[in-house]
Amino acid sequence: xxxxxxxxxxxxxxxxxxxxxxxxxxxxxxxxxxxxxxxxxxxxxxxxxxxxxxxxxxxxxxxxxxxxxxxxxxxxxxxxxxxxxxxxxxxxxxxxxxxxxxxxxxxxxxxxxxxxxxxxxxxxxxxxxxxxxxxxxxxxxxxxxxxxxxxxxxxxxxxxxxxxxxxxxxxxxxxxxxxxxxxxxxxxxxxxxxxxxxxxxxxxxxxxxxxxxxxxxxxxxxxxxxxxxxxxxxxxxxxxxxxxxxxxxxxxxxxxxxxxxxxxxxxxxxxxxxxxxxxxxxxxxxxxxxxxxxxxxxxxx
Numbered sequence: 001x002x003x004x005x006x007x008x009x010x011x012x013x014x015x016x017x018x019x020x021x022x023x024x025x026x027x028x029x030x031x032x033x034x035x036x037x038x039x040x041x042x043x044x045x046x047x048x049x050x051x052x053x054x055x056x057x058x059x060x061x062x063x064x065x066x067x068x069x070x071x072x073x074x075x076x077x078x079x080x081x082x083x084x085x086x087x088x089x090x091x092x093x094x095x096x097x098x099x100x101x102x103x104x105x106x107x108x109x110x111x112x113x114x115x116x117x118x119x120x121x122x123x124x125x126x127x128x129x130x131x132x133x134x135x136x137x138x139x140x141x142x143x144x145x146x147x148x149x150x151x152x153x154x155x156x157x158x159x160x161x162x163x164x165x166x167x168x169x170x171x172x173x174x175x176x177x178x179x180x181x182x183x184x185x186x187x188x189x190x191x192x193x194x195x196x197x198x199x200x201x202x203x204x205x206x207x208x209x210x211x212x213x214x215x216x217x218x219x220x221x222x223x224x225x226x227x228x229x230x231x232x233x234x235x236x237x238x239x240x241x242x243x244x245x246x247x248x249x250x251x252x253x254x255x256x257x258x259x260x261x262x263x264x265x266x267x268x269x270x271x272x273x274x275x276x277x278x279x280x281x282x283x284x285x286x287x288x289x290x291x292x293x294x295x296x297x298x299x300x301x
Contacts, residue, residue, distance in 0.1 A: 009062035014087065018257045021248045033057040037092075041237040044068050044094050046274050048233060053155045057145060058128065059137050060272045064093045067127055070152070073127035075137060076119040076168070083114035083216040088252030088262060088270060090243060096228025096236040104180040106172075109168040110223065111221050112183070112191070113209050115172075124170035131161045140177060175202055182206070188218045214252040 002008035013036075020032035047054060048068035056066035057073050063080045066072050074080075082091035082099070091099060092109045100108030106125055109115065122128035132140055140162045147158065151289050172179070182194035182203070192210065195203040210218060224243065228236050252270045259268035 001137075002060050002062070005060070006059045007061045008056070009065040010175070014089075015257055015261055017248070018254050020252070027031060033085055033248055034245070037241055040093065041241055045234065045237050048094065053150055054153060055154060055159070057137050057141060058122070059134055063127065067098055068094050071130065071155060072122075072128045073130045073132050073137075073140070074120065074122040075132055075134040077134050078122050078128065079116055079118055080122045080127050081114055082111055085213040085221055086111060086114055086268075087246055088214040088217055088250075088254070088256030088268065089218055090221045090224055090240075092244065093242045094233075094236060094240070095223050096231065096240055097129070097233055100225045100229035104176055104196070105184040106176070106179055107253070108183040108222070108225050109179045110186070111301050112218055113206060114213075118171070120168040121171050123167065124173075125290065130159045130163060131167050134161065138143045178202065188215075188222050191222075214256065216250065216252050216271065220247075295298040 006121075017033045017036050020030040020036075024033065036291075044064070047065065047067075050069075050093040053071065054069040055071040055073065057068045058066050058078045058080070059075045060077055061079045062143070067080070068159075081097055082224045095111060098110050101107065102110070102125060110125070117125050117127060120131050122136070123131040140159065143158050143162075144155065147154065155244070178198060178200070182191050182198065185191045185194055190208055195207040195210075220243065227239065231239065250271075252268070255268045255270060259265055
């Protein structure tokens with residue numbers, strides 16, 4: 001569970017990552033930009049493969065330490081989002097795996113637009129496994145701690161006993177067919193073309209949102225989610241780690257940190273991207289190589 005009343009897990013210190021990389025480029029002995037992602041992804045992988053019953057009470061903001069776990073309990077205070085394309089990065093912490101496996105291309109939509117899933121939305125989307133009113137979280141925690149016979153079925157039964165008779169509806173329900181049709185396209189350009197053909201107010205809003213994101217992040221994220229849909233759980237963390245190091249060598253991430261986290265003008269000056277540049281990011285030598293520069297083995301630590 002999270003500490004305090006606001007956040008469960010609201011992300012790491014990306015500013016420190018950016019500073020560490022820049023300092024290393026100046027010859028300083030800084031490895032935080034490598035160590036941070038390595039440690040984070042090892043932890044994510046551990047959460048996803050833990051042989052004990054892992055229950056996350058997401059009574060607030062964030063999904064980094066919850067979404068890979070077996071039991072993910074949302075409340076009306078939950079807010080889950082992957083806003084990395086606005087920051088000049090990509091949806092990591094295992095996003096290649098769990099987003100690519102959501103139904104109806106919903107994961108691609110969430111990855112590219114950074115749409116915020118509020119409350120029961122997290123449950124309906126599939127990122128949360130249960131929905132329990134926030135007022136019941138304390139009682140649920142007490143019941144879980146007092147359990148004598150702890151196994152997957154018994155934990156599931158206890159959590160379900162706190163679920164309300166009626167769960168709030170999915171805010172995206174009326175747009176699911178539009179999401180399926182547009183975000184199932186084979187490229188970002190095709191997605192934008194579908195949205196233009198749709199022409200509805202909702203479609204125009206999505207196109208406008210995508211227009212504010214880093215073009216590089218959008219193209220790499222599309223490839224990342226596509227590749228991740230057929231990759232094993234362990235291998236996606238290897239891919240994501242290598243991508244972080246490649247993104248750090250680019251300008252958009254550092255500019256995103258400036259615009260969103262430092263100056264907060266929310267107007268990042270990002271670079272345009274063509275097919276050649278995006279292929280450079282997704283070259284097999286980056287995603288799947290055994291180069292020591294990008295080496296990361298999540299299982300052998």
